[in-house]
Amino acid sequence: MLDWYDRNHRSLPWRSPPGTAAPDPYRVWLSEVMLQQTQVASVRPYFEAWTARWPSFAALAAADDADVMAAWAGLGYYARARNLLACARVVAARGGLPDTESDLRKLPGIGDYTAAAIAAIAFGRRAVVVDANVERVVSRLFAVAEPLPGARPAIRAGTDTITPDARAGDFAQAMMDLGSMVCTARSPRCLLCPLRDDCAAYAMGTPDAFPVKAVKKAKPQRFGTLFWAERDGRVLLVRRPDKGMLGGMRALPTGPWSDSDPGAEGAPFAADWRAIGLVRHGFTHFDLACTVMVADAVDDTAQGEWWPVADLEAAGMPTLFARAITAVEGMR
Structure with a gap:
C-alpha cells in the first residue's frame, strides 16, 4: 500500500507529499473537520480561502463568530463550524494541538475518527483511521457480510490488523486514496488495486456487493x-x-x-x-x-x-x- 501511495497519491492542499516534512497540524485538523460528510471537491476551494484568511489556530481563534459562520456557508452541518471555532480557541489558549488520540478527543468537535486521523497524519502516531473510503476497502478486503452500521466494529478490527507502526499517516491516506480512486463505490477498478490478490470480495467475484448496506428508511x-x-x-x-x-x-x-x-x-x-x-x-x-x-x-x-x-x-x-x-x- 505504501509503495502504491508513493506513486499514486492525490495532491491535496492540506497534505505533505510522502517522504517530505510533516504537515502543519492546523491544516490537517481543519481539513479533517471540513471533510466530515463532505466531498473533497467541495472542500478544496473552502479550505484554500479559509487558510488564506485564517492561516493558524491563533488567527482563527481571534475571528468574529459571524465571519466564521458566513465563511462556512455552503459546507453544511453548521455545528461543525461552531465547534471549529470553539476548538481553535481552546488550542490557541493551550499553545498547540495535542498529539494523542485521547487528548484530541477532549477538544470540541473531535470524535474518534477525527482524533485518529489527526494523530496519524499530523503526528505520525499509529492509529486506526476508518473513513467512508477505508470502510469500503476493508469491508471488501475481508468480505464483511454484516450490514452497516453493525459491521463497523468488524471493519475497524480488520483495519487494525493491517495498519503498520511506521508511516501510519501515509498508510491512512493511502487507504483513503485507494477507496477514492480505485476501490470505488461503483465499478471498482480491481485490476489496478494493489490489494487485489488478498481481497476476499474480489476472489468471490462480487466486490460491488460490499459493504453490505441496511435498507434505508424513508425520511420524514x-x-x-x-x-x-x-x-x-x-x-x-x-x-x-x-x-x-x-x-x-x-x-x-x-x-x-x-x-x-x-x-x-x-x-x-x-x-x-x-x-x-x-x-x-x-x-x-x-x-x-x-x-x-x-x-x-x-x-x-x-x-x-x-x-x-x-x-x-x-x-x-x-x-x-x-x-x-x-x-x-x-x-x-
Missing part, C-alpha cells in the same frame, strides 16, 4: 415558510439561535418546521403575505419543503438587520436560503 417530510421582506433595496435577515438547525447563521425569517404547512405562522410582522414559490432541502434526518412568502407592505421596524439585496452572497446564508433567494429573483 416537514414543511415550513421563509419570509422575504424587502424595502429600499434591502431584505430583512435574522440570526438563527446558536443551538439547533443551522444555528448561528444569518437567514431569512422562518416559521416553524412541522408535519403540515404552517402558512404565515412565525412571520416577522403582520402583513398580507403571499406565496411565490417552493424550495426543498434535504437534511440528514428529514426532508424540508418551504413556501417562500413575500409581503407587499413592509414594517421597517421589524427585528433583524436590513441587508443589501445586491450583496446577499456576502451574508453567507445556508443553501436552503440561497434557494429562496433564487426563487425571489425568478419572480422579478
Whole structure:
C-alpha cells in the first residue's frame, strides 16, 4: 500500500507529499473537520480561502463568530463550524494541538475518527483511521457480510490488523486514496488495486456487493415558510439561535418546521403575505419543503438587520436560503 501511495497519491492542499516534512497540524485538523460528510471537491476551494484568511489556530481563534459562520456557508452541518471555532480557541489558549488520540478527543468537535486521523497524519502516531473510503476497502478486503452500521466494529478490527507502526499517516491516506480512486463505490477498478490478490470480495467475484448496506428508511417530510421582506433595496435577515438547525447563521425569517404547512405562522410582522414559490432541502434526518412568502407592505421596524439585496452572497446564508433567494429573483 505504501509503495502504491508513493506513486499514486492525490495532491491535496492540506497534505505533505510522502517522504517530505510533516504537515502543519492546523491544516490537517481543519481539513479533517471540513471533510466530515463532505466531498473533497467541495472542500478544496473552502479550505484554500479559509487558510488564506485564517492561516493558524491563533488567527482563527481571534475571528468574529459571524465571519466564521458566513465563511462556512455552503459546507453544511453548521455545528461543525461552531465547534471549529470553539476548538481553535481552546488550542490557541493551550499553545498547540495535542498529539494523542485521547487528548484530541477532549477538544470540541473531535470524535474518534477525527482524533485518529489527526494523530496519524499530523503526528505520525499509529492509529486506526476508518473513513467512508477505508470502510469500503476493508469491508471488501475481508468480505464483511454484516450490514452497516453493525459491521463497523468488524471493519475497524480488520483495519487494525493491517495498519503498520511506521508511516501510519501515509498508510491512512493511502487507504483513503485507494477507496477514492480505485476501490470505488461503483465499478471498482480491481485490476489496478494493489490489494487485489488478498481481497476476499474480489476472489468471490462480487466486490460491488460490499459493504453490505441496511435498507434505508424513508425520511420524514416537514414543511415550513421563509419570509422575504424587502424595502429600499434591502431584505430583512435574522440570526438563527446558536443551538439547533443551522444555528448561528444569518437567514431569512422562518416559521416553524412541522408535519403540515404552517402558512404565515412565525412571520416577522403582520402583513398580507403571499406565496411565490417552493424550495426543498434535504437534511440528514428529514426532508424540508418551504413556501417562500413575500409581503407587499413592509414594517421597517421589524427585528433583524436590513441587508443589501445586491450583496446577499456576502451574508453567507445556508443553501436552503440561497434557494429562496433564487426563487425571489425568478419572480422579478
